[in-house]
Amino acid sequence: MTTTQSHMSKIQTAVLGVMKDIAAIGIGKTQRNTQQGYAFRGIEAAMNELSPLLVKHGITVTGSYSDLSISERFKGDPKDGRAMRFCTLKGAFTFAAEDGSHVVAECFGEAMDSGDKAVTKAQSIAFRTALFQQFVVPTMAMDPESYLDPDDEPREPTALEKAARDAAKSGTEAYRTFWQGISADERHALAHQHEEMKAAAKAADNAQAPA
Structure with a gap:
């Protein structure tokens, strides 16, 4: 996670506002990976809860990706053509306030897929990680x-x-x-x-x- 720009007051105030709001709500691990059997917080949960808060506090998000790496591993006999695609990439997400002040969160994404969605999954994971880390999202609400x-x-x-x-x-x-x-x-x-x-x-x- 890196920060940039000398004029940070506006974006810091906005980020803090989102942090306060999401601390009262939290995002629970309501999704489950059926293959490995673990619970997780998906990009849908992050977007559903955080998008209204970003709008409320005047924060725009612009993402870019680099360092794309893709490899394939075959399952069973390579003649069968059943390959699993592995993807890693780096996402850089600029959170900006109305006065132009901003912070940049850099996170890596890693994913695998047997079809054509490995890159999309890796992008989603990088973005989800950036959202959770930037706004210090708790796994549950702060219930007094x-x-x-x-x-x-x-x-x-x-x-x-x-x-x-x-x-x-x-x-x-x-x-x-x-x-x-x-x-x-x-x-x-x-x-x-x-x-x-x-x-x-x-x-x-x-x-x-x-x-």
């Missing part, structure tokens, strides 16, 4: 309730939280409609539970799907 004294009585969910859970139990579409229908203040109040609710709604979709 999680630091309550163990001897305290469990907190009863609010009416808003109950409504959110009821909507999530009905599936993704019902929860999306609920989320879009509440106010900005209500969304902020539920921000630390948003990823959990989305996961619950997806689980409800799977449970309702025909066998």
Whole structure:
């Protein structure tokens, strides 16, 4: 990670604003690699949560890539033509404020694919890494309730939280409609539970799907 430019005040203020907002929401590891069985935070989650915050704080992002390296390894008999393509590259992402001040985040991306998507995957990984590192994105929201004294009585969910859970139990579409229908203040109040609710709604979709 490198920084450039002498006039940094505007971009530093903007970056700090995004950091404060994303610290209250977090991005959980809600995606799962089905082959290796590990959970991860994908580029979709990063874009969905961070894009509105970048717009809110007036930050534009411009990416460029270099140091592209591609190699292929065959699976089984080379005559079968089943090759896995490995790609590494370096991404440089300029985060700029309206006055021209900016910071540059440099991150490497590495990916493999049996088709034609190795480069695209590597670019996405480099960009995702830059976003997470630049804005120090936590893997979960900073929920003050999680630091309550163990001897305290469990907190009863609010009416808003109950409504959110009821909507999530009905599936993704019902929860999306609920989320879009509440106010900005209500969304902020539920921000630390948003990823959990989305996961619950997806689980409800799977449970309702025909066998």
